[in-house]
Amino acid sequence: MADYDLAIIGGGLNGVSIARDAAGRGLRVILFEQGDLGGAASSATPRLVHGDLSVLERRGFWRVRRALAERGTWLKIAPHLVRPMRFAIPSHSDERPPWLVRAGLLLYDRLTRRNGLPPSATIDITHHPVGNALKRPFGTAFEYSDCVVDDARLVILTALDAAERGAVIRTGARCVRADRTDIWRLAVVDRGHRRAITARALVNATGGWTSMVAETVLRQKPPAAGAIQISQIIVRRLFESDDVYVFQHSDGRLIFASPFERDFTLIGTATHPFKGDPGIVAMPAADVSYLCEAANRYFRERVEPTDVVRTVSGVNLAQDPAQRRLTRDGALVVDARRRRAPLITIFGGDVTISRLRAERAVSRLTPFYPMSPRWTAGAVLPGGDFAWQRFDDEVDVVRDRWRFLAEPQARRLVAAYGSRLSAVLGEATSRADLGPTFGPELTGAEVRYLMTTEWARFPDDILWRRSKLGLTMSQADRDALAAFMASVC
Ligand SMILES: Cc1cc2nc3c(=O)[nH]c(=O)nc-3n(C[C@H](O)[C@H](O)[C@H](O)COP(=O)(O)OP(=O)(O)OC[C@H]3O[C@@H](n4cnc5c(N)ncnc54)[C@H](O)[C@@H]3O)c2cc1C
Numbered sequence: 284m285a286d287y288d289l290a291i292i293g294g295g296l297n298g299v300s301i302a303r304d305a306a307g308r309g310l311r312v313i314l315f316e317q318g319d320l321g322g323a324a325s326s327a328t329p330r331l332v333h334g335d336l337s338v339l340e341r342r343g344f345w346r347v348r349r350a351l352a353e354r355g356t357w358l359k360i361a362p363h364l365v366r367p368m369r370f371a372i373p374s375h376s377d378e379r380p381p382w383l384v385r386a387g388l389l390l391y392d393r394l395t396r397r398n399g400l401p402p403s404a405t406i407d408i409t410h411h412p413v414g415n416a417l418k419r420p421f422g423t424a425f426e427y428s429d430c431v432v433d434d435a436r437l438v439i440l441t442a443l444d445a446a447e448r449g450a451v452i453r454t455g456a457r458c459v460r461a462d463r464t465d466i467w468r469l470a471v472v473d474r475g476h477r478r479a480i481t482a483r484a485l486v487n488a489t490g491g492w493t494s495m496v497a498e499t500v501l502r503q504k505p506p507a508a509g510a511i512q513i514s515q516i517i518v519r520r521l522f523e524s525d526d527v528y529v530f531q532h533s534d535g536r537l538i539f540a541s542p543f544e545r546d547f548t549l550i551g552t553a554t555h556p557f558k559g560d561p562g563i564v565a566m567p568a569a570d571v572s573y574l575c576e577a578a579n580r581y582f583r584e585r586v587e588p589t590d591v592v593r594t595v596s597g598v599n600l601a602q603d604p605a606q607r608r609l610t611r612d613g614a615l616v617v618d619a620r621r622r623r624a625p626l627i628t629i630f631g632g633d634v635t636i637s638r639l640r641a642e643r644a645v646s647r648l649t650p651f652y653p654m655s656p657r658w659t660a661g662a663v664l665p666g667g668d669f670a671w672q673r674f675d676d677e678v679d680v681v682r683d684r685w686r687f688l689a690e691p692q693a694r695r696l697v698a699a700y701g702s703r704l705s706a707v708l709g710e711a712t713s714r715a716d717l718g719p720t721f722g723p724e725l726t727g728a729e730v731r732y733l734m735t736t737e738w739a740r741f742p743d744d745i746l747w748r749r750s751k752l753g754l755t756m757s758q759a760d761r762d763a764l765a766a767f768m769a770s771v772c
Contacts, residue, residue: 285466287311287451288652290482292458292469292496294318295325296438297613297629298488300641302452303445307662308645308654312450313480314442315471317457319744321438323561324490326748327513327597329539329552332357332365332430332635334394336529337537338611339387346611348394350635354430355398357635361664362671363701364433364440367400368541371413371526372425373581374405378531381423388427395428399672403427416522418583431527431541432634435748436699439737440664447665454738461485461501467624484625484648491561491598493630506616506628508600510558514566515551516574517543517593517754521582530581538577544751545691547592550574557598566594592754600630611636617647625651666701677701687714692724699750707732721764722756730764734771742768 289305291298294316302314316322334351357365374381388403408414408424446452456473467485471478489496494505521540522528528540543549553570571588578586602614613632619625625648632640642657669677674697681693685708688696696704707729711717718727725745733739733749742764746753756764 285481285483287313287480287482289313289484289486289648290467290469290480291315291486291488292461292500293486293488293490293492294320294438294442294452294454295323295488295490296321296328296434296441296634296637297325297490297632297640298486299438299442299445299452300637301486301488301627301629301644302450303441303448304638304641304645304657304659305648305654306445306448306450307658308656310645310648310652310654312445313482314445314450314452315456315458315469315473316452316454318562319454319740319748320442320452320738321435321748322744324513324597324599325438326435327515327595328432328434328634329513329515330431330434330541330549330634331539332432334391334429335611335633335635336387336391339391339394344390344394347391349639350611351391351395353635353639355396356638356660357432358398358430358671360660360662361432361437361440361667362669362674363666363677363698364437364664365430365671366432366674366698367428367430367671369401369426369526370429370529371406371408371524372427372529372531373408373413373417374423374425375531378533378535381425384425388425391427400428412522412524413526413528416524416583417581426526429527433698434634437634437664439749440666443665443737444662452738455740458496458500463501463624463626465622465624467626482624484627484651486644487626487628488630490630491557491564491600493600493628495561497628501626503618503626506600506602506614506630508602508614508630509556510561510598511554511601512557512564512596512598513551514553514570514574514594514596515549516566516571516591517547517549517595518586518590519548519592520546521548521578521584521586528581530577532577532580538574540578540582544754547754549595550578550586551595561598564596564598566596602631613640615640615644615647617644619651666703668702685711687712695724695750706736719763719767721767722752722760725750725752725756725760725764727767730767731771734768740768741765 288310291314306312334347392402460470462468497503497505530538541549575586616628
């Protein structure tokens, strides 16, 4: 008998979503990630859970409706990671006539099932926080509702839920070979140790590495797809409003400028075909200038490449790289031949549809072994058992219990851990009870929790994926953190 029912190569959003879905259906699952969970494209997403106006513009009404329904599901199952926001489109007629934008938003509202998010509106921004940051006198803006997501933590908590349902999650474990008979025999270099496991089915969910893994590890024909790079820039906060700005750039693309981690602004995206090793992705200077130029068409305060405090880039495959974008569904290829163990290849796709994509992939395995029915739409992620409308109440409850926490810290901790915060802070009654501190926010207690429960192994795993505290932490505190993590191991 094979060691596992399902082995998954790749710990990005696609891989962990399949692990969660399959483990919840009673399958014996193991997942191998060569680096850190969400360490590649899945922490470089536009961080949007949305219907996507650009799909609406391409008359993808059904896709938009399905995505908006999924947005409602995400608010229910991950209220700490997925937050509702107002999005503002300054109105001008350089690209699209205002009536067309307004009509599109009215249709967007119609495609949305009632879920408590406010409908779109035309707002006068002459004397309005949205208008204050803009360089030319926009009279009006169109505001609508959508959501933002902490993409990296979505990967981590999806993996955590999979593990709590029995899946084995291995990070620092690279699959180097997979032989296929009526079962799969995998060779893995797991934190320096070579190990072999067998599984009845295999998933190749290696994102930008999909073709390389197909050819060199599975020795299979790679999928007909090309790699695309997506990039964004992070700059100091450019505006007071809590809205996400949606700008129409001169090439017709929509550029988003989002409030990011209290004191920053995330601007994106720039995409183009990619050649090279997906593990070494740097943002080209031309893409940085492109996004600065897009922002400077609107914002009063100029953004120069020298203002960029961090760039975020990822690579994934797309069936038509010339389009310079991923299709929302991504690609799912099932290869099931007689007396050959099944192989699923999954790549691309966006965050909003990721849960459905995984559900569809696992359902394709039902002919091969019995499993329980679909379940993930109704099951919260760890820490998600509270109503999204009660996020602020959760923050108040936390501040009442851990009185030494300032409001911004309590808000960050609820956004990261939700109703599971007591597993991090325990019975602490003072900050000193949480051990050493690293920078203004991170404590020894939180680091221990992330190392024992969320597979954190290196400082970057904590500073850039399990939080974004890397944006404000000094080198001295990073060194202290590295020393502390080494002592905990
Ligand atoms: C051009 C582009 C546009 C995008 N547009 C959107 C968008 O509009 N909206 C949106 O929500 N998202 C968008 N995304 C992001 C998209 O959501 C992600 O691509 C998605 O999260 C899926 O990631 P993944 O799991 O397939 O890949 P990844 O997150 O890259 O994960 C693959 C993992 O496989 C691991 N791996 C590789 N080889 C091995 C091996 N041999 N052994 C073990 N592990 C291995 C890698 O280390 C990596 O962690 C875009 C991404 C790109 C690149």
